[in-house]
Structure formats: C-alpha cells, structure tokens
Amino acid sequence: SVQLVESGGGSVQAGGSLRLSCAASGYTYNGYYLAWFRQGPGKEREGVAAIHIGGGNTYYADSMKGRFTISQDTAKSTLYLEMNTLKPEDSAMYYCAADNGMGWVRPNRAADFNYWGQGAQVTVSS
Numbered sequence: 001s002v003q004l005v006e007s008g009g010g011s012v013q014a015g016g017s018l019r020l021s022c023a024a025s026g027y028t029y030n031g032y033y034l035a036w037f038r039q040g041p042g043k044e045r046e047g048v049a050a051i052h053i054g055g056g057n058t059y060y061a062d063s064m065k066g067r068f069t070i071s072q073d074t075a076k077s078t079l080y081l082e083m084n085t086l087k088p089e090d091s092a093m094y095y096c097a098a099d100n101g102m103g104w105v106r107p108n109r110a111a112d113f114n115y116w117g118q119g120a121q122v123t124v125s126s
Helices: none
Strands: 003-007 010-013 018-025 033-039 046-052 058-060 068-073 078-083 092-098 120-125
Touching (some): 003 092, 018 120, 033 078, 046 078, 078 092
Antiparallel strands (some): 003 018, 033 092, 046 058, 092 120
C-alpha cells in the first residue's frame, strides 16, 4: 500500500522559513503529479504547489509564487516544500498528495489525487 508521511512542520515567526518533507513508500511513481495542499481552520483544502513526476514542471498557487519551492528527490522517494517569507495566513495543516495515474489530474484540485499523508501543522505567528 502507498504511504505518504510528512515531517518538518512547526511554529515560526512571520518572515521565517520552514522545509516540509514527504517520504513516500509503496508508490510506484506511475502518476502525473506530486503535490502539496493545505487546509486552514474552517477553510477548504487548497493547492499550494505541484510537480510533474515525469517532466519536472512545477505549479504554484499565486500567493506562494516566489516564496515556496517544491522539489523531489526520487532516489530518496521524498517530496519537499521549501517555504520562505512565511506569513500568518500561511498557517495551516499541510498535506502531500499523489495521484495513481488513472485519470485526468489538475495539479491544484484535491479531488484528483488518490493518496494523502496525515498532514504537518505549520503555524506562523505575527
């Protein structure tokens, strides 16, 4: 079975940085995208960033462009999200996700992803 395990969350002051990691096991990389989503209290899950498994093309939500960087290390089966210049509104539970390659995948649509981690909490204080 596929397991995604996030790590690296925590609390930081505004302007600070964090790096999230997502270790994948049992995933055969037969999908299209690996992605990060986040969900704040009372909010819908939103796409943060995604990377195309085959081509390496990346997608970022507008509010993350220039501040967040998604990358993957396939040798380590690990997905990363480098987050800089963090703002209080970035506070949320962050989830990594992967699709199973069986359907059309939009990199910012949570419903298109099949596998999810348990989440890592990021809290940014002002």
